[in-house]
Each structure stands twice: as structure tokens, then as C-alpha cells.
Amino acid sequence: MNYLLFVLLVSAGFAILLHRLAERRNRNPVIWAVLGFAFGPLALPFLYLAGRGKKRNEL
Secondary structure, eight states, X not given: OHHHHHHHXXXXXXXXXHHHHHHHTXXXXXXXXXXXXXXXXXXXHHHHHTOOOOOOOOO
16 A cells, blocks of 8 residues: 555656656646656656657747
């Protein structure tokens, strides 16, 4: 039970981290948060390999 709680907390931490980093790199933060939750540290290099996204025109 403690192991499951630990895995969920670590996964949630990576989801938050990937969400924030994706926002800074102009990528979809929700998608990257899901990838961070599902794959943890394995998703991190893919975010950087994806490069920076184009800035959206803000009104």
C-alpha cells in the first residue's frame, strides 16, 4: 500500500513538473502533464526534443 502511494505521488510530481515546463516551452501543458504522469522521467527528454512551440497570438 505504501509503495502504491509513493508511485502515485511521484507520478503526480512529474505531471506538475511537465505541465510547468510545457507552458514555458509553448507546448500543450495538459498533454505533457498526462505524459508526465504516465511515463514519469521518461517523458522529460521528449519535451526538450520537441523543441519550442510557436507563440499563440493573444488578444
